[in-house]
Amino acid sequence: MKALIVYYTETGNTKKLAHLVGEHLHNQGWAVDERWLHAPNEPKSYIGKCLKAFFRIRTKVESTFVVVSPYDLVCFGSPVWALEPVPAMRTYIKDCVGLVGKKTLAFVTYGSGLGKDRCLENMAKILKKKEAREVRLLSVASSDIDNIEIVKEEIKNILG
Numbered sequence: 092m093k094a095l096i097v098y099y100t101e102t103g104n105t106k107k108l109a110h111l112v113g114e115h116l117h118n119q120g121w122a123v124d125e126r127w128l129h130a131p132n133e134p135k136s137y138i139g140k141c142l143k144a145f146f147r148i149r150t151k152v153e154s155t156f157v158v159v160s161p162y163d164l165v166c167f168g169s170p171v172w173a174l175e176p177v178p179a180m181r182t183y184i185k186d187c188v189g190l191v192g193k194k195t196l197a198f199v200t201y202g203s204g205l206g207k208d209r210c211l212e213n214m215a216k217i218l219k220k221k222e223a224r225e226v227r228l229l230s231v232a233s234s235d236i237d238n239i240e241i242v243k244e245e246i247k248n249i250l251g
């Protein structure tokens with residue numbers, strides 16, 4: 092069984108969560124590919140990032156792994172920005188090919204928690220539009236991200 096984990100990160104929290112999800116799956120016998128999405132044109136300022144995310148503006152994403160058909164499980168990880176997934180993740184999910192009938196996981200890391208459920212619901216909505224068969228949801232606060240045992244437990248609760 093093969094899993095793809097695609098994530099975006101700026102300050103490393105979502106990367107840490109992606110690694111822990113990968114480790115969990117690997118320990119269960121999955122072959123795991125982890126990929127970091129690069130978006131070269133994101134605004135530098137906080138407000139610029141918020142506006143781009145909130146208004147759901149498409150962005151340029153550098154990725155060569157848009158075809159997800161070879162995978163049995165596809166996991167999408169994003170920080171919460173202005174109650175939304177980051178523009179790169181929204182763009183990637185919309186553009187990726189081969190999601191029909193797939194099992195998926197949407198996961199986010201967040202700060203205050205404002206909008207994290209809305210963010211996950213929005214990711215789930217896009218995934219369902221692309222006809223993913225199953226969408227599981229996982230969220231971890233940035234303040235908990237180094238509490239490995241808590242995060243591992245959360246992952247186990249969601250992925251089994």
Ligand SMILES: Cc1cc2nc3c(=O)[nH]c(=O)nc-3n(C[C@H](O)[C@H](O)[C@H](O)COP(=O)(O)O)c2cc1C
Nearest residue numbers: 100101102103104105170171173174200202203204
């Ligand atoms: C531009 C911007 C907007 C953010 N908006 C939210 C938000 O609406 N709700 C929230 O809980 N956290 C928000 N955060 C906090 C991030 O979601 C959190 O720090 C996350 O773990 C960062 O992930 P990363 O380290 O993978 O980049 C925001 C951070 C940034 C930089």
